[in-house]
Amino acid sequence: MxxxxxxxxxxxxxxxxxxxxxxxxxxxxxxxxxxxxxxNGAGKSTLMKCLYGxxxxxxxxxxxxxxxxxxxxxxxxxxxxxxxxxxxLQPIRMMTVGENIFLGNYPRTKLGLVDHDAMYKETEQYLxxxxxxxxxxxxxNELTVSQMQSVEIAKAISHHAKIVIMDEPTSSxxxxxxxxxxxxIEDLTDQxxxxxxxxxxxKEILEISDEVTIxxxxxxxxxxxxxxxxxxxxxxxxxxxxxxxxxxxxxxMAQEEKVLEVENFTSPTALSFKGCSFxxxxxxxxxxxxxxxxxxxxLMEAIYGIRLHEDEGIIKKEGKQxxxxxxxxxxxxxxxLVTEDRRESGIFTVLSVSDNVAIASVNxxxxxxxxxxxxxxxxxxxxxxxxxxxxxxxxTPIGSxxxxxxxxxxxxxxxxxxxxxxxxxxxxxxxxxxxxYEIYEIIGQLVEIGKSVIMITSEMAELLGLSDRIMVxxxxxxxxxxxxxxxxxxxxxxxxxxxxxxxQDQQA
Ligand SMILES: Nc1ncnc2c1ncn2[C@@H]1O[C@H](COP(=O)(O)OP(=O)(O)OP(=O)(O)O)[C@@H](O)[C@H]1O
Ligand SMILES: [Mg+2]
Numbered sequence: 234m235x236x237x238x239x240x241x242x243x244x245x246x247x248x249x250x251x252x253x254x255x256x257x258x259x260x261x262x263x264x265x266x267x268x269x270x271x272x273n274g275a276g277k278s279t280l281m282k283c284l285y286g287x288x289x290x291x292x293x294x295x296x297x298x299x300x301x302x303x304x305x306x307x308x309x310x311x312x313x314x315x316x317x318x319x320x321x322l323q324p325i326r327m328m329t330v331g332e333n334i335f336l337g338n339y340p341r342t343k344l345g346l347v348d349h350d351a352m353y354k355e356t357e358q359y360l361x362x363x364x365x366x367x368x369x370x371x372x373x374n375e376l377t378v379s380q381m382q383s384v385e386i387a388k389a390i391s392h393h394a395k396i397v398i399m400d401e402p403t404s405s406x407x408x409x410x411x412x413x414x415x416x417x418i419e420d421l422t423d424q425x426x427x428x429x430x431x432x433x434x435x436k437e438i439l440e441i442s443d444e445v446t447i448x449x450x451x452x453x454x455x456x457x458x459x460x461x462x463x464x465x466x467x468x469x470x471x472x473x474x475x476x477x478x479x480x481x482x483x484x485x486m487a488q489e490e491k492v493l494e495v496e497n498f499t500s501p502t503a504l505s506f507k508g509c510s511f512x513x514x515x516x517x518x519x520x521x522x523x524x525x526x527x528x529x530x531x532l533m534e535a536i537y538g539i540r541l542h543e544d545e546g547i548i549k550k551e552g553k554q555x556x557x558x559x560x561x562x563x564x565x566x567x568x569x570l571v572t573e574d575r576r577e578s579g580i581f582t583v584l585s586v587s588d589n590v591a592i593a594s595v596n597x598x599x600x601x602x603x604x605x606x607x608x609x610x611x612x613x614x615x616x617x618x619x620x621x622x623x624x625x626x627x628x629t630p631i632g633s634x635x636x637x638x639x640x641x642x643x644x645x646x647x648x649x650x651x652x653x654x655x656x657x658x659x660x661x662x663x664x665x666x667x668x669x670y671e672i673y674e675i676i677g678q679l680v681e682i683g684k685s686v687i688m689i690t691s692e693m694a695e696l697l698g699l700s701d702r703i704m705v706x707x708x709x710x711x712x713x714x715x716x717x718x719x720x721x722x723x724x725x726x727x728x729x730x731x732x733x734x735x736x737q738d739q740q741a
Contacts, residue, residue, distance in 0.1 A: 235299065238263040238427055239284075239396060244293035246279055246451075248633065250625025253279040254290070255451040261396065264425040266418060268438045268459065271448035272471055272665040273637025274623035277431050280448070281398045285317045286310040298395070308337060316389030317398040318382060330376075331356040331369040334388045359387040363417050379410040386417060397421060398429045401636065403437060404663050407525040415441055433637070433665050435464050447471055472667045479666070480698040481673055485717070486516035486680040487701045491552070493568075493654055493685065498535060498546040506532040506709040509546075513654065513687060516680045520700025520717075521689040522725050527706040529689045530572075533656050537563045537570040550654075567653035571644060571660065586634070587613045587627040590645045616645035620671055637663050641672075648675055655679065656687045661695065673699055693722050707732045 239261040246254040254276045261267050269277050283290040286304030295302050297313060304310040307317070325333055331353045332339075339347040340355070356369035365383040373381060382402060389397045399418075403411045418428050418441060432438055438445060438459065445462055447454040447470045454470050493513040500506050506528040513519050521529050534540040536548060538557040548555055550566050557563045563570070584592075591609045613627050620641045624634055631642055640663055647655060657676075661669045676686055676699065690696050696703060703715040705728035712731040715724055 235296075237261055237296075238298055240294070240296040241280065241284065242294045242296070244280060244283055244295070245291045246276075246283060246288060247291055248625075250629070251623075253451050254283070254293075256293075256453060257448060257451060258453040259429075259446050260456065261427050261429065262444070263395070263427050264422050265443040266422060266428045266430055266441050268442035268445040269429055269431045269448070270433075270438065270445060270467060270471060271454075272667055273641070273663075274635040275448040275471075275665075276451040277448060278400055278635060279451075281317060281400060281429065281431070284310070285315060285398065311392045311394075314393055314395035315398070316385075316392060316394040316396070317400070318385045318389070318402055319400055326374040327372060329370050329372055330360070330367060330384050333373055333384055334359060334391050336388075355391075356387075359391045360384075362390050362420070363387045364413070377410075378405050379407070379413070382406075382414070383417070386421075390421075394426060396427045396429065398431075400431045401433070401663060402430070403432065403434065411437070433663060435467060435666075438467070439463070449473055468666050471665065479670065479694065481670065481677055483677045485518075485701040486683075488515045488517075488683075490515045492550065494549040494552075495536060496547050496549075498532060499543045500528075500531065500535065500709070501541050501543055504709070506535070506706075509706075509709075509711050511704055511711060511714075513685050515685055516683055518676065518680055518686045518688060518699060518701045520696045520703045521687060521706065522693075522696045522703055523706035523712075523729050525691065526708075527729065528709040529706050530658055531709075532706070533570060533658060533687065533689065534572075537568065537656065539570075564652070568656065569647050569650060569652040569654070570656040570658065571647050572658055583630055583632065585628045586617070586622070586624050586631050586642055589631045589642050590616050590649055592646060612649050613645075616642075616649055619648075619675060620645055621668060637665060637668065640664055641668060644672060648679070651679065651682075651684060654685050654687070656689075658689045659691060660688060661690070661692070669695075693725065696720075696725065697722065705729050705731075 237260045241257065241259040244254050244257045257276060257280050259269065259280065271277050279288065282288045284295060286306045286309055289303070302313065304313065334356055335352050340351040342348045353369040360367065360369065363383045363386050365380060365387065367376065367380060373384065376384065386397065402414060406414065421428055430442060439462065442459045444456055445459050445467070446456040449471060491512045492515045496510045498506060498509040509532055523529050531540060535542040536557065538559045548557060555566050557566065587609065590613045610627065616622065617624065622641045622645065623638050631639055634642065644660060661672055664672065680686060688699065697720055700717050702717060703720050703725065705712050705715070705725055707729055710732060713728040
């Protein structure tokens with residue numbers, strides 16, 4: 234017997250126009266956490282889908298527990314103890330927790346009917362194993378992303394999984410939820426279950442994994458014990474060149490003029506933002522910090538016209554009061570918002586990369602009744618180039634790009650449109666280190682030509698490294714502003730927790 238529970242050897246997989254995997258390799262030891270890393274489009278998800286029976290590898294061997302396997306679908310993979318928690322969670326939202334866990338595998342009564350009582354009773358035991366306290370009859374729809382993930386893990390346990398694949402599991406979790414996930418992962422490895430963990434977050438990888446395998450352009454670069462690696466080494470292997478600094482050098486471009494003034498914004502909803510006032514200068518990058526739940530997204534959505542706010546709240550653009558009731562109003566006034574859940578709301582899956590980039594700026598290319606396809610093409614070419622978007626052609630449907638590359642396309646859409654004020658909500662979530670740098674550079678170029686940027690980010694390094702000024706929110710209120718020069722992690726955290734436990738909304 235080999236030391237490995239799983240060996241994937243010389244795996245090749247091509248899609249039209251791309252070689253996604255080029256002799257890729259992964260060797261996994263039982264009961265360990267194995268991180269799989271690489272830039273956007275490196276082939277991480279594809280390799281895992283080949284294992285999980287979603288794609289057929291063109292060639293190569295998959296040896297599970299000493300046996301050569303090739304699963305025809307994910308049900309067969311599950312039956313052989315391989316479970317996968319997807320990058321884009323796909324639970325069936327209108328089914329209950331119990332039904333999701335037993336999907337396709339329901340316990341039956343003697344009469345052949347689904348035995349609901351047995352199903353829900355057994356579900357309880359699996360939920361307990363992942364420490365999830367919800368009723369097994371709850372609809373998936375009513376759970377948070379973190380809870381849905383726990384349900385997926387419970388499902389893996391119910392199938393006696395030997396290997397659990399997690400594809401970017403923490404991209405929308407709070408810190409507390411991440412800590413809880415890590416506990417669950419520890420429990421899994423204690424039971425000799427192996428976890429394959431895909432993430433772009435270095436800190437997490439170094440904290441949780443035993444070994445790290447790195448792919449680049451579909452090729453196997455190597456496998457290392459995590460304790461022999463650090464940030465720089467990982468980046469070096471991933472991008473194949475030195476990245477000397479994580480942030481481009483820059484000086485503040487902020488001018489005196491206020492392009493945006495927001496006064497006294499309050500949500501009609503009790504537990505949301507209240508009394509928020511701030512301004513944004515021309516050429517400024519205003520970072521917005523705070524813990525998840527601070528209502529940063531909600532406040533920005535209200536400014537953009539997606540959410541309601543009370544009548545007394547006003548917005549001024551370049552000193553003049555404007556009214557924004559819908560996003561169209563905001564866009565007309567030169568304000569754009571790139572949302573946090575780009576995958577859900579931002580992409581038009583069946584449209585091409587080109588259409589997805591050009592869709593917001595299409596009027597720029599209109600000359601009378603004619604649309605200049607040539608101009609569109611050159612803008613799209615430029616975006617693909619600047620953000621290193623990995624796509625075979627401009628006409629490829631965006632749905633077939635890797636997760637991170639889809640996000641880059643959506644960003645490119647707004648960067649091409651270059652509105653006066655760009656509100657970015659977690660702009661680099663799911664984006665690899667190299668591409669992050671490129672996004673920072675583009676943000677830098679935008680403010681250089683007098684545009685202004687509001688950037689919500691949960692990454693402390695990004696908040697401190699990119700902002701000219703930092704606004705921090707806590708429980709729906711603005712708890713303070715920091716000049717980037719004097720800001721530190723401690724000062725931000727202090728403001729981010731300033732009003733906690735004061736029970737400000739208890740009477741509401
Ligand atoms: N169904 C598909 N059809 C066509 N091309 C695909 C398909 N799935 C993946 N690809 C291509 O294969 C390559 C590898 O994609 P993959 O999703 O494996 O990357 P990844 O490493 O998971 O990246 P990310 O970090 O962005 O999620 C990309 O160039 C992608 O466009
Ligand atoms: Mg992926």
